Each structure stands twice: as C-alpha cells, then as structure tokens.
Amino acid sequence: MQQRFTRRSILKATAATVAGAAVAGSDLLDWSSAWAADSPFKPESGASLQVLRWKRFIQSEEDAFMELVAAFTKATGIEVEVLNESMDDVQPKSSVAVNVGAGPDLIWGLYSLPHLFPNRCTDLTDVADYLGGKYGGWVPAAETYGKSGDKWIGIPMCFGGNYINYRNSAIEKAGFKEVPQDLDGFLALCEAMKGGDMPAGMALGHATGDANAWVHWALWAHGAAMVDENDKVILNSPEAVAACEYVKKLYDAFIPGTASWNDGSNNKAFLAGEVGLTNNGISIYQKALVDGLDIQNDMDHAYYPVGPVGEPTEFHIAYPILVPTYTKFPNAAKAFIAFLMEAEQYNRWLEGSVAYLTHSLQAFEGNPIWTSDPKRKIFKEAANRTFVAGYKGSVGQKAASAIAEFIVVDMFANTATGQMSPADAVADATKKARRIYR
Amino acid sequence: MTDSTLRRSAVAMTGPGLWTRLNNDRNWLGFWFMLPAAAILVLFLTYPLGLGIWLSLTDASIGNPGKFVGILNFYEKECYGPDDCEIYGLFGDHVFWQSVWQTIFYTTVASVAKFAIGLYLALLLNNHLPFKAILRAVILLPFIVPTVLSAIAFWWIYDAQFSIISWSLTKLGLIDQYIDFLGDPWNARWSLIFANVWRGVPFVAITLLAGLQTVPPSLYEAATLDGAGRWQMFRHVTFPLLTPIIAVVMTFSVLFTFTDFQLIWAITRGGPANATHLMATLSYQRAILGGNMGEGAAISTAMIPFLLAAIMVSWFGLQRRKWQQGESDD
Incomplete structure (x- = not known):
C-alpha cells in the first residue's frame, strides 16, 4: 500500500x-x-x-x-x-x-x-x-x-x-545473516532452521491476531484474495492453491504443534528458546527488555517477505x-x-x-x-x-464474519495438517466464503 | 320493612365474594402457588427458547432484528451458472454437519466413559474403606474447580511445547518427540473427551453413590441367603434399583455434554481446522463473533431434536417400570 x-x-x-x-x-x-x-x-x-x-x-x-x-x-x-x-x-x-x-x-x-x-x-x-x-x-x-x-x-x-521476530543466532546457524525478503528464500531459511535447536513456528490455530496476520500475508503474497473489488468471491484460483502449497512446506519445516497454537503460544515458545523465528508484535522483545532477559540482545524484527505480487502484503x-x-x-x-x-x-x-x-x-x-x-x-x-480485512473488497460485516470464522486460517490448516489437498482446501474455503458473501 | 328484610336476606345469600372464593378454593389455591413457578419458566425458559427459534427463521444480525426469511437459514439453493449451484443454509454447510457428527461422537463417548467410571467409583466408595469421607471429598474436586480453570490447566497439559505428559514420557525415554495433542484432529478430539470425562465423572459417581445408599441391606442379605454371587447381586439387586437414578443422572450428563462450550472454547476454540467444533461452539462463533444471529440461532435450534431424543431415550428406556412411576409392578 x-x-x-x-x-x-x-x-x-x-x-x-x-x-x-x-x-x-x-x-x-x-x-x-x-x-x-x-x-x-x-x-x-x-x-x-x-x-x-x-x-x-x-x-x-x-x-x-x-x-x-x-x-x-x-x-x-x-x-x-x-x-x-x-x-x-x-x-x-x-x-x-x-x-x-x-x-x-x-x-x-x-x-x-x-x-x-x-x-x-x-x-x-x-x-x-x-x-x-x-x-x-x-x-x-x-x-x-x-x-x-x-x-x-x-x-x-x-x-x-505484526512482524517476523527472529533470533540472530538461530538464523546464523542456519546459514543466513538476515531474513530473506523473497518467498523462496524465506522457505529456505525455515527449512534450514528445522535441523537446528530452534526451528521456526507460526500459529495455525484459531489465533485471532498472529494466525490471521501471517496466513493473509501468505495468501495475498501469492496474488490470491478471497474477494474482488466488488466483493465477489474469487478465492478458488491457482494462486490460492500455490499459497496453500507454500504454507504446507512452511508448516512441515515448523516445530510440531503449530496447528494448535493460539496468540500466546508463540510468545511462550520464543521466550523459552523453543523456536528461533515466529511472527508477533513487539511484545516478545519488550518482555525480554523488561525482564532483563539475554534474548533481547539476540533477537530482531524483519518485514514479511514480498511475494510475486511485488509489494508488501502485510496484515x-x-x-x-x-x-x-x-x-x-x-x-x-x-x-x-x-x-x-x-x-x-x-x-x-x-x-x-x-x-x-x-x-x-x-x-x-x-x-x-x-x-x-x-x-x-x-x-x-x-x-x-498493512492491507485491510476483506482485501480486495469492502471492509464490511462480511469481511468481519470471514475473519471471525477463520476461513483463511482453516484453509491453510487443512492443507498443512494433511486433512485436505491444497485444491480441496481452497474449494472448501471458497464455499464457506460464498456462504458469507452471497 | 318487609322489603328491607328481603334485601338483607338476598345480600346474605350471595355468600363470599369472588376474590374470597378464589382464595379459599383448593384448586385455585394450587393455581396461585404454581403461578410464580410458571412465570419463571415462561420468562427464563419458554421466552428464550421461543426467541431462539424465531431468530432462526430471520436474517437477524448484531443490532439488527432482521426480517422473517422462513427456512432459508436451514436450506437455500443458489445458482451461479447452469451447472454451478450451491446449497446454502445448514443443510448444505459441511462445517455444520461436521459439528453435528463431532457433537454426537463427543457426547456418546464421553457419556459412556463417565457412566462406566462413575459407576465403578460409586461401587468402590459404597464399601467400607478407610478415609471414606476424605476419599469422597477428593472425588468431587474436579467438579468443584471452575470449568474454565480446569480447561486452562488442560490447555497447559496438552501444550505442544510444554506438555507435562510429553515431558514425562520423553524423560522416561518412551517417546522421542512431543505429542501433538491439539494440533492433530483426532488427538484433539480425544484430548477434549478426556478433559470432559475427568470433569464429569464426579457428578455421576457421587449421584450414583447416593442412589446406592438407598438400596436396603435386607435385599442383599436375602440374595446372599439365596446363594447369589457378587455379580448376580449387582445384576439383579443393585442395578434394577439404581435405574431411576441412572436415568436422571445420565439424562443430565448427556445434556451437559451435548451442550458443552467452555472446555472446547478455552482449549481449542473449535480448531484445528474446525475439527473440535461442537454445535454450541459453532453457534456462538456464527452468531456472536460472525454477527449472523439468524444462522447461529438456527444451529442452536437444530440442537433441540437431538436433546429431545436424548431425553426420550433415557426416560423411556430406563424408566419403563411401572413402580418407578408410582404404580405397582406386575
């Protein structure tokens, strides 16, 4: 924007x-x-x-x-x-x-x-x-x-x-000096971190703030959106399927259990040294500062990578x-x-x-x-x-309903946990979106 | 003079007024005594139930009373093209059907487990045990703890990274990787059922224990004299006499489990990917969070037939003996 x-x-x-x-x-x-x-x-x-x-x-x-x-x-x-x-x-x-x-x-x-x-x-x-x-x-x-x-x-x-929070030591151990700003590079970083002590992990449960933030980024970064400018559902697209495939790969590289994470899970896991990369507000860093934790010197924040659409798609x-x-x-x-x-x-x-x-x-x-x-x-x-809720359409009651029902989060969670194929998950989410946007 | 005497007699013959008669009549008195209870039932039960059913037939949203839409919240067909039609409303909503299936599964498994464990504990506590009073108090603990507190405790117990169960099993060398209790759909369902059983067993156990203590010891003595074994005593003395209380306790248990909300909402919020949504949680999500009051009310209304069926089964299945209804058993 x-x-x-x-x-x-x-x-x-x-x-x-x-x-x-x-x-x-x-x-x-x-x-x-x-x-x-x-x-x-x-x-x-x-x-x-x-x-x-x-x-x-x-x-x-x-x-x-x-x-x-x-x-x-x-x-x-x-x-x-x-x-x-x-x-x-x-x-x-x-x-x-x-x-x-x-x-x-x-x-x-x-x-x-x-x-x-x-x-x-x-x-x-x-x-x-x-x-x-x-x-x-x-x-x-x-x-x-x-x-x-x-x-x-x-x-x-x-x-x-809500940005990428990372431990400097964790990404360095994975062979990176900074968080890559392209999708492939970011996936490569997460996959490289999987082998270390502190893998990456982002919430894929019904977490209002953190889960919605990164899954919408992933969806929009691939050029997909739930609706067009006229609030017509356009989710069922190759771009959305590509986004699901991408998130599935990320999920496989994450620490196990992120499908159950809520808004507090990543904070706990990051501060406990269980994960070396997540998405969050600045509250983790502030907690480290206030409590005088060593982690404050070993962490920083990064933008979400930019996808094929060529502009930031943050939420x-x-x-x-x-x-x-x-x-x-x-x-x-x-x-x-x-x-x-x-x-x-x-x-x-x-x-x-x-x-x-x-x-x-x-x-x-x-x-x-x-x-x-x-x-x-x-x-x-x-x-x-930031993009707004309901992008590319209006930010009305229907957009609020779609967020409240975690349609995008569940679409990715269904794919990531192997409950559905990417195409089926997109079709399923499309049906849910149509129910709201009709 | 004569006229006035007649008038006085007529007044005397009219007897007590309507109000006095209504106050003294046994049937009307019963009516007066029942009136407060009826008012409470109408105000707090019939009205909300009626309002819920009415809302399910409207397109009400938050702050908007909506208009009557018939059964569109339950069934609606909409076509986008010649071969591109969708069934909307609950009938075509697979998340709703998923929640129906999950609610039935959750209720059935949890209720059976609660009954089996509760009955076992009740029989155990009905014996002469040392520290019997303390044991009975301890058994009640899960029921005393507020649901949300126990739900938060279970949330920690099931945490993907900090689970005490996973930690213990890892330390014992039994597993290499922490168990994904709430991230895997089936693990999440079983985890929630366990939490519900843990919380619900005391209610069943203590109520059945109360029932057991009403069984006259003379019946056991007679059975012993007739040479009955322990199983025969349970089968032919204990169980038949317990059936009325079983009917009541299991009716309540099934109703509480079917309408469970707090445990699910505090632990999974219906996730992962709707795998643990019950009808109650889905109704709340659609109505209050999603703003679609009509649709949420439709889901709640859809719970009524299931609840009625559960009541009928336990009532007519377990209370069919005439003597339980005040008549002689033939």
Whole structure:
C-alpha cells in the first residue's frame, strides 16, 4: 500500500508535532484544562463514561493510557471507567451490548469491529475531520477501517504491527545473516532452521491476531484474495492453491504443534528458546527488555517477505474505537477520543506503548519511539504497509464474519495438517466464503 | 320493612365474594402457588427458547432484528451458472454437519466413559474403606474447580511445547518427540473427551453413590441367603434399583455434554481446522463473533431434536417400570 503524503499534510504534521513537543514539558493538567475549555466537543453536563478496551499486552502502554484518562477526568470532570477484556472477548461483549442496547459508552476493539453493526455506531465524522485536519491526515488503512460510506463509524486509534521476530543466532546457524525478503528464500531459511535447536513456528490455530496476520500475508503474497473489488468471491484460483502449497512446506519445516497454537503460544515458545523465528508484535522483545532477559540482545524484527505480487502484503491489527448509538453521552465520548489523540496526549501514549502500537495519523511519524531503538524501527510503518480485512473488497460485516470464522486460517490448516489437498482446501474455503458473501 | 328484610336476606345469600372464593378454593389455591413457578419458566425458559427459534427463521444480525426469511437459514439453493449451484443454509454447510457428527461422537463417548467410571467409583466408595469421607471429598474436586480453570490447566497439559505428559514420557525415554495433542484432529478430539470425562465423572459417581445408599441391606442379605454371587447381586439387586437414578443422572450428563462450550472454547476454540467444533461452539462463533444471529440461532435450534431424543431415550428406556412411576409392578 502506497503512502500518500502531500506537501500540505507534511507541513501540518510538522507543525502539530512541534506544538506537541513544545507543550511536552508543561504541566499536563494545565494543558488539559485549557484544551477542555477550547475543545469543539462539549460534553453533556453530568456525563460519565465507561470504556471497554482490549487488555494490554505492554504494561507501560496501559500505564500511559490510564494517565491520559486521569488527565481527561481532571480537565473535564467526567468520570471514566475503563473495563479491560482479553482481545478475543471484546467483540462478543460489544456484540451483546449493541444487540441489547446497553453497555459501554466507548468500545475499543479490533479490525473491522464497527462494521459488524455500522447502523449502531455514532457518526464520528466531525472527530475524524478535526483530528485528520490537525495531524496530517489519516493513513489510508485507517480511513478504510473508520468509514462506512462517507461516514466515520469508528476512529482507528492505532495499529498493532505484526512482524517476523527472529533470533540472530538461530538464523546464523542456519546459514543466513538476515531474513530473506523473497518467498523462496524465506522457505529456505525455515527449512534450514528445522535441523537446528530452534526451528521456526507460526500459529495455525484459531489465533485471532498472529494466525490471521501471517496466513493473509501468505495468501495475498501469492496474488490470491478471497474477494474482488466488488466483493465477489474469487478465492478458488491457482494462486490460492500455490499459497496453500507454500504454507504446507512452511508448516512441515515448523516445530510440531503449530496447528494448535493460539496468540500466546508463540510468545511462550520464543521466550523459552523453543523456536528461533515466529511472527508477533513487539511484545516478545519488550518482555525480554523488561525482564532483563539475554534474548533481547539476540533477537530482531524483519518485514514479511514480498511475494510475486511485488509489494508488501502485510496484515496488521487495526484498533478502532466506536461509540454505540445507545450512549447517553455521545459528545463526551467524542471529546474523550479527541483528547486522547491530541499530540500532547498521543505522543506520551505512543512512547508508553514502546512500538507495540503504531500511529494512525501521519503527524506522529516523528515520535521519538521510532528512533530510540533500531529494533523498533520497522513497526513505525505498520499502519502504512498493512492491507485491510476483506482485501480486495469492502471492509464490511462480511469481511468481519470471514475473519471471525477463520476461513483463511482453516484453509491453510487443512492443507498443512494433511486433512485436505491444497485444491480441496481452497474449494472448501471458497464455499464457506460464498456462504458469507452471497 | 318487609322489603328491607328481603334485601338483607338476598345480600346474605350471595355468600363470599369472588376474590374470597378464589382464595379459599383448593384448586385455585394450587393455581396461585404454581403461578410464580410458571412465570419463571415462561420468562427464563419458554421466552428464550421461543426467541431462539424465531431468530432462526430471520436474517437477524448484531443490532439488527432482521426480517422473517422462513427456512432459508436451514436450506437455500443458489445458482451461479447452469451447472454451478450451491446449497446454502445448514443443510448444505459441511462445517455444520461436521459439528453435528463431532457433537454426537463427543457426547456418546464421553457419556459412556463417565457412566462406566462413575459407576465403578460409586461401587468402590459404597464399601467400607478407610478415609471414606476424605476419599469422597477428593472425588468431587474436579467438579468443584471452575470449568474454565480446569480447561486452562488442560490447555497447559496438552501444550505442544510444554506438555507435562510429553515431558514425562520423553524423560522416561518412551517417546522421542512431543505429542501433538491439539494440533492433530483426532488427538484433539480425544484430548477434549478426556478433559470432559475427568470433569464429569464426579457428578455421576457421587449421584450414583447416593442412589446406592438407598438400596436396603435386607435385599442383599436375602440374595446372599439365596446363594447369589457378587455379580448376580449387582445384576439383579443393585442395578434394577439404581435405574431411576441412572436415568436422571445420565439424562443430565448427556445434556451437559451435548451442550458443552467452555472446555472446547478455552482449549481449542473449535480448531484445528474446525475439527473440535461442537454445535454450541459453532453457534456462538456464527452468531456472536460472525454477527449472523439468524444462522447461529438456527444451529442452536437444530440442537433441540437431538436433546429431545436424548431425553426420550433415557426416560423411556430406563424408566419403563411401572413402580418407578408410582404404580405397582406386575
């Protein structure tokens, strides 16, 4: 996906970043109070907010987030209760809340969550326009995830980069100095690692984040996609079969058992030295840093290889926040979102997230976190490099259903575990996709 | 004067009012006492069941009540070309049929195993053993532990890289490579059945033990005097007297197993490649995660005939004796 910078957006971004930096040293409370007075979003009197968010993976991210929440409360007098749920539980909880018409005032979930119930999301176009105008515009993927037609139904607060995590010693032992950036080279690396103490391994179970990230990369890298631009199912293609054959070879080179891995399995296996290459966010590296593990000096991150399509086909997690229409305090909710994403707040939070989260507004490219440690650098580009759920089609309810049902993950798992031939697995997945996209 | 006397008599002859009579009538009193129970049943059982069946006939999605679509969630044929037709709805959905097959297999194997092990443990605990009270308490432990906690424990036990079973067998030199408990479809199915049996045995064992203790010792004494062996005593005294409680306990056991959700969801989420999806987990995935409430409700509705059949089999199969229904046995 191409970055779309204009002279205007860069000027705005620079100005905003400079403004943020100038204020960074001043008292947060003073600034917050001034912001509340000038904010275009005037909360309802007596408002209080309940926020449902995904449970943090990085403690410093949550600490920074809660500081911002406290600052918002002090500045506006609005009490904010934050509910933490595991990543996989946010969607069911929000689905139930929206269905019964009662629950949190703000829901911060994953991928295309707002598109599961677009008519039950408050129009946030004014917030998106305000923030986009002030901070250099939204990255293209954020706009796709946030908008339903011309209306913004969610604000993609950030993205979660998911890249190749590898042990330097493991790939060197396999005869490589870096992770190859082509499909054949990457397969050769994994096959060479199989003979060593630390083979490669990537989740092929029902792992929402990690499994979806790498199997979609594999599918798209071969030029296949579930649907075309008109949401017509085009999965049944030679490219998809080739992708299955490729993943089967990768799976055979992996450590045994990856078909049962969930989102936490690869973290455990990597930190325990069981695998020397996997795909993940920056949480493994951060865990090594915080706990002072030696592994921090022997690991790094790499982009996913580029396939025959000739461009990155990465799939990173989007984190959109939405305001259900049942809320009694839509303006307070809008003020809360706008407050969090002002440079004075967002920069602190981005630093606290130590590159686990990537900005969705172009202005934050200059955040010091992206230059503080070379091992974090590639995560800066996650939001600009990612494809979106439902690619090449729309990012609507059907795309959300297809992800929730792990159609692509199961297609590859069926092939990898020998349950089906690549052609049968593709045909099977096509049928499932047609059921959703009809 | 006469008129007023007559009027008073007429008033006296009308007797107690309707409300008083309703309050004093035995049948109406029974009705009043049953009303709260009926209200609870209607509110918490009939209404959700009816709503579920109604949703299965709609195209409802999250936040959208949907419209009536008849049986399209169960059967629908759509053609893309002259020779390119697909059957949609549950009827043409092989993942659904896979989940049906898996649910029946899971329920059958786990229920039989739970019954056999539970009965064995109950017979064992019915004897005079040292530390009998402590043993009975220990047997109950798996049932006391919250399901999700035991599921997480099993998830670790079955972990591809950190399994205590694989580790032990490797250390003993019995295997070279860790067992892929949850990555292989059949291993995953058996692993989940084991976890379910481990969790469900105490319920069966303790309930059957309670049943065993109601068998009068005089019957065993009489059987002994007649020269019956231990097997004959079990076959002709213990088992017939246990059948009512077996019917109840196995009905509940089958229902709990058929509708199992937590163990599957916490350990495999239906994976690998849908190999461990039960109807309950698939329904949840389609309705709540996928947003297709109508389709999810259709899967739940499809569970009803199976559950009714299970109840009928255990009720009419095991409770056919007249004396069990309050009549004399002839």
